[in-house]
Amino acid sequence: MSDVKKFLYVNRKAPHGTIYALESLEVVLIGAAFEQDVALAFLDDGVFQLVKGWDTSELGAKNFQPAYTALGDYDVQKVYVERESLEERGLSEDDLIEMTYEDEDDDFAEKSSIRIVSREEMAKIMADADVILSF
Amino acid sequence: MSAGYYEVNGKQVPHDEEGYITNLSDWSKELAEVIAKQENIDMTDEHWEVVNFLREYYDEYQIAPAIRVLVKAMKKKFGPEKGNNKYLYELFPYGPAKQACKIAGLPKPTGCV
Numbered sequence: 001m002s003d004v005k006k007f008l009y010v011n012r013k014a015p016h017g018t019i020y021a022l023e024s025l026e027v028v029l030i031g032a033a034f035e036q037d038v039a040l041a042f043l044d045d046g047v048f049q050l051v052k053g054w055d056t057s058e059l060g061a062k063n064f065q066p067a068y069t070a071l072g073d074y075d076v077q078k079v080y081v082e083r084e085s086l087e088e089r090g091l092s093e094d095d096l097i098e099m100t101y102e103d104e105d106d107d108f109a110e111k112s113s114i115r116i117v118s119r120e121e122m123a124k125i126m127a128d129a130d131v132i133l134s135f
Numbered sequence: 136m137s138a139g140y141y142e143v144n145g146k147q148v149p150h151d152e153e154g155y156i157t158n159l160s161d162w163s164k165e166l167a168e169v170i171a172k173q174e175n176i177d178m179t180d181e182h183w184e185v186v187n188f189l190r191e192y193y194d195e196y197q198i199a200p201a202i203r204v205l206v207k208a209m210k211k212k213f214g215p216e217k218g219n220n221k222y223l224y225e226l227f228p229y230g231p232a233k234q235a236c237k238i239a240g241l242p243k244p245t246g247c248v
Binding site: 026029030032033035062063064065066067069070073074 | 195196197198200201203204207208245
């Protein structure tokens, strides 16, 4: 495909209470199915979407967290998480779920998709994207 | 098709206007046979293998995979002779992800139009 655009999906809201996180995930899956260059960014309360151990049983909502771990199957290889957002919430990379993809150029080795970046780097990543969808 | 019911062992199982069942917990092997018949598919062991694989995938990831992802995942588990488009389209001529997911009682795959 000649016309591949760089899509960046920006997630800034907590996973529950609003539909934003789930909707974002759905759109990501659609975009990835059409073989676009897809990257995800998690900042502000959006970092809670990736914090391990969701329990939605009291919310009457589906626990869709496992779907994030399937994104590697959809060739989503770039998941940027802002360091400052984690630190401001007392979180670190160890609190996050594992997200991996298989690197075709490296004998299908399983690699982590999560990249912790600074606020400054995040600004550059956004400037570099062709399309930004903010949730 | 319009929204309605499948008849299974005298019970009514509701489905939407495209034939996907409304409550995922209504699924049974008998229901799968009923849906397959409506799709003009005779369920063989090979069909069941794909349907069961989709159900396992959904159980683990909570999503019905798009065709490209299904092919890749099948290839990983069963090898290239089953993990390819041709094989899957021979089993499910109207789209493996779409038809097999319907028979498996899963939602329509995201990104499937």
